[in-house]
Amino acid sequence: MGVIHVTDRAGQRHILEAIEGWRVMEIIRDWGLPIEGLCGGACECATCHVFVAEDWLDKLYPPTGEEEDQLDTVMTQPNSRLSCQILWTPELDGLEVTLAPTGG
Template sequence: MIVSVIDREGKSHELPAKPGQVLMRVLRDADMGLKAECDGCCACATCHIYVDNDWYGKLDAPADEEQDMLDEAFDVQENSRLSCQITLTEETDGLKVVIAPDWD
């Protein structure tokens, strides 16, 4: 399966992934610029991404914990998610995301 990613410089990438992987780990392993400081514990929002509008509704809705962390993030949009909270499945093959701007 593939995840399509636009990095912070606007460059497009197609990253291989497997069902069951957490999106944050796929992005971090590919050096997409995510800090992911809490290592996926939903405690920092440094893995903030924007999910393509065509894909957003196909994902499970964000839990309250994720929504609370997004309230602390910068440049939040309606399609913002934390990549540590998205587990990839066969149904997410082709998922399109954009890496949110860095906080620094």
Template sequence: MKIIAIDREGAEHSLEGRDGWTVMEILRNAGLPIEAECGGACACATCHVYVDEAWFDRLPPRSEFETEMLDMATAYEPNSRLSCQITCAAGLDGLRVTIAPE
């Protein structure tokens, strides 16, 4: 499966997703500037991404923890997600995410 990631300069990156990995891990492994300070524990909101509108409703919904942690994201938009809370799966081939501003 592919994940399309758009960095803070607007450049598009086509990344190979891995079943069971989180999108945060895929972004970090690709060397993209995702902070993910807490290492994927849904505890810091520094892996914040915007999910392409076409994809947003196709993702499993946010957990209550993620909703609360997004309170700590500085540039919230309705399509905000924490990428450590999105797990790669076959149905997500082509998922498009944009890394939120720092």
């Protein structure tokens, strides 16, 4: 196991224990932080939008066309990703993300 550092919408930082193979969205949700993930991780809603810390972007697989299409529906930044599309692995131990504003 490892950890993910999550900054919530109020600016509070949380250190969450992560399990290999779980989607980052699932980890955040299961620890009780306010992330919707309405589609359950099917890359169909963008309600799990996060901003990934710049240091971590190159360590993630690039977004698929499907993920990019969903991100086009919300207000994004260059470091925007859908947390349902990031599978946690030991190489991502210490990953840092910030929850995007609701509706974006």
